Amino acid sequence: xxxxxxxxxxxxxxxxxxxxxxxxxxxxxxxxxxxxxxxxxxxxxxxxxxxxxxxxxxxxxxxxxxxxxxxxxxxxxxxxxxxxxxxxxxxxxxxxxxxxxxxxxxxxxxxxxxxxxxxxxxxxxxxxxxxxxxxxxxxxxxxxxxxxxxxxxxxxxxxxxxxxxxxxxxxxxxxxxxxxxxxxxxxxxxxxxxxxxxxxxxxxxxxxxxxxxxxxxxxxxxxxxxxxxxxxxxxxxxxxxxxxxxxxxxxxxxxxxxxxxxxxxxxxxxxxxxxxxxxxxxxxxxxxxxxxxxxxxxxxxxxxxxxxxxxxxxxxxxxxxxxxxxxxxxxxxxxxxxxxxxxxxxxxxxxxxxxxxxxxxxxxxxxxxxxxxxxxxxxxxxxxxxxxxxxxxxxxxxxxxxxxxxxxxxxxxxxxxxxxxxxxxxxxxxxxxxxxxxxxxxxxxxxxxxxxxxxxxxx
Amino acid sequence: xxxxxxxxxxxxxxxxxxxxxxxxxxxxxxxxxxxxxxxxxxxxxxxxxxxxxxxxxxxxxxxxxxxxxxxxxxxxxxxxxxxxxxxxxxxxx
Numbered sequence: 001x002x003x004x005x006x007x008x009x010x011x012x013x014x015x016x017x018x019x020x021x022x023x024x025x026x027x028x029x030x031x032x033x034x035x036x037x038x039x040x041x042x043x044x045x046x047x048x049x050x051x052x053x054x055x056x057x058x059x060x061x062x063x064x065x066x067x068x069x070x071x072x073x074x075x076x077x078x079x080x081x082x083x084x085x086x087x088x089x090x091x092x093x094x095x096x097x098x099x100x101x102x103x104x105x106x107x108x109x110x111x112x113x114x115x116x117x118x119x120x121x122x123x124x125x126x127x128x129x130x131x132x133x134x135x136x137x138x139x140x141x142x143x144x145x146x147x148x149x150x151x152x153x154x155x156x157x158x159x160x161x162x163x164x165x166x167x168x169x170x171x172x173x174x175x176x177x178x179x180x181x182x183x184x185x186x187x188x189x190x191x192x193x194x195x196x197x198x199x200x201x202x203x204x205x206x207x208x209x210x211x212x213x214x215x216x217x218x219x220x221x222x223x224x225x226x227x228x229x230x231x232x233x234x235x236x237x238x239x240x241x242x243x244x245x246x247x248x249x250x251x252x253x254x255x256x257x258x259x260x261x262x263x264x265x266x267x268x269x270x271x272x273x274x275x276x277x278x279x280x281x282x283x284x285x286x287x288x289x290x291x292x293x294x295x296x297x298x299x300x301x302x303x304x305x306x307x308x309x310x311x312x313x314x315x316x317x318x319x320x321x322x323x324x325x326x327x328x329x330x331x332x333x334x335x336x337x338x339x340x341x342x343x344x345x346x347x348x349x350x351x352x353x354x355x356x357x358x359x360x361x362x363x364x365x366x367x368x369x370x371x372x373x374x375x376x377x378x379x380x381x382x383x384x385x386x387x388x389x390x391x392x393x394x395x396x397x398x399x400x401x402x403x404x405x406x407x408x409x410x411x412x413x414x415x416x417x418x419x420x421x422x423x424x425x426x427x428x429x430x431x432x433x434x435x436x437x438x439x440x441x442x443x444x445x446x447x448x449x450x451x452x453x454x455x456x457x458x459x
Numbered sequence: 460x461x462x463x464x465x466x467x468x469x470x471x472x473x474x475x476x477x478x479x480x481x482x483x484x485x486x487x488x489x490x491x492x493x494x495x496x497x498x499x500x501x502x503x504x505x506x507x508x509x510x511x512x513x514x515x516x517x518x519x520x521x522x523x524x525x526x527x528x529x530x531x532x533x534x535x536x537x538x539x540x541x542x543x544x545x546x547x548x549x550x551x552x
Binding site: 018020071104221223224231250339341351 | 476488511543547
């Protein structure tokens with residue numbers, strides 16, 4: 001009877017999770033969706049406390065108290081600019097929790113219901129491998145985003161070690177599933193998987209970070225689903241597979257937006273930087289403009305599109321950008337923001353930053369929506385983006401980024417590029433756009449240049 | 460064997476539903492989607508509660524405690540930070 005009640009609660013929680021995700025299909029319903037998800041979680045937790053195996057509550061209280069305090073502080077105190085780091089870390093905690101639950105279950109099979117041994121040990125091994133790798137991989141991703149580890153992509157010898165790790169983890173996994181008495185094998189496989197998590201994240205370069213975060217997101221879901229198979233618990237299986245699917249789709253979208261395979265991203269492979277040298281592309285053709293000159297052009301513009309990139313996050317320029325947009329709107333100028341799917345360090349990074357600066361989301365347009373508008377746009381301001389506006393991706397089949405979908409900003413009447421210098425972006429190649437006839441370079445720190453533009457407009 | 464078949468059925472159906480819903484989520488909401496779905500993956504908190512509270516095997520209980528702390532951070536922090544982000548998404552007045 002009691003178990004039926006718990007199962008009914010789990011069903012309700014699963015339905016709420018699905019409805020919650022459905023709420024995220026529109027910004028208008030998203031907040032309610034998130035609340036539905038949280039309610040589902042509350043129901044699932046409350047129902048679990050009724051489960052008959054639970055006899056002692058001391059550890060539970062301790063765990064919930066510590067976890068809640070850390071969670072609340074992290075969620076409310078971390079600045080929004082540090083969201084990629086926080087999301088990466090939370091992914092890791094989810095994976096780590098699933099791996100530990102699987103570990104506890106194989107140590108103490110009494111907590112498991114009606115599951116065959118082979119299912120339990122196979123799923124336990126899967127959960128341990130995925131969860132441990134997700135935890136350490138996320139910690140490395142976090143350290144990279146924090147700037148504590150290099151963002152340079154690198155491949156080479158790490159590859160070989162990675163293969164050894166996967167083989168080692170799978171090998172010990174099979175061994176353990178066949179001989180569950182050998183607990184040391186289980187710990188070995190967790191350690192090897194943890195090492196693999198480190199090694200697969202270390203080679204990944206900065207601009208590839210969105211792919212990795214999405215992938216870790218997917219893995220945290222798969223780990224939860226595997227743990228669901230260990231415990232034969234449907235709410236874990238359902239939620240885990242929802243999240244697994246979600247992260248997988250995001251990974252797909254990010255890879256497609258860079259025209260790179262998941263394999264290239266994980267191995268730190270960049271296309272060979274042959275093609276034209278910096279001197280050929282730029283020699284004497286780059287025009288720079290002062291804030292006053294640029295302000296004159298902006299004053300006359302009827303439509304302006306702002307294209308932000310990771311540089312906007314670095315310069316913390318989103319508030320200045322919003323002020324500039326409002327100033328131009330007062331002038332009657334139509335403002336749009338064009339956002340490339342991989343702008344920033346995680347999916348949707350720019351959207352969150354601009355939302356924080358009170359930019360209404362109906363001014364933000366994604367790549368497919370904004371590209372047809374550039375030909376009729378008077379001015380495009382590119383702020384801290386580089387490779388995603390490089391026309392070589394579209395026009396030069398020999399370019400290392402050939403085929404990557406880009407924002408066609410070069411089709412606008414005037415392109416203003418706010419950038420510190422002519423240094424290349426992540427792909428390490430020169431950008432012909434900087435030397436185009438309709439391009440003006442505004443050199444300097446993003447925030448400072450935008451403020452100068454504002455001052456010049458007000459004169 | 461029968462439980463396995465039921466579990467696999469549920470798994471496959473949930474993946475299909477996931478694909479159907481997630482492909483309709485606009486890029487603007489991709490970050491809240493990640494943090495929100497991540498909070499949902501903290502559902503292993505349910506298993507952690509059982510492990511920490513079953514009181515049979517001390518080792519398993521302490522591992523359960525570790526899992527419970529991580530999962531609670533994930534759940535509480537994840538839903539809260541998603542809420543914080545989503546409350547900033549506004550339309551033009």
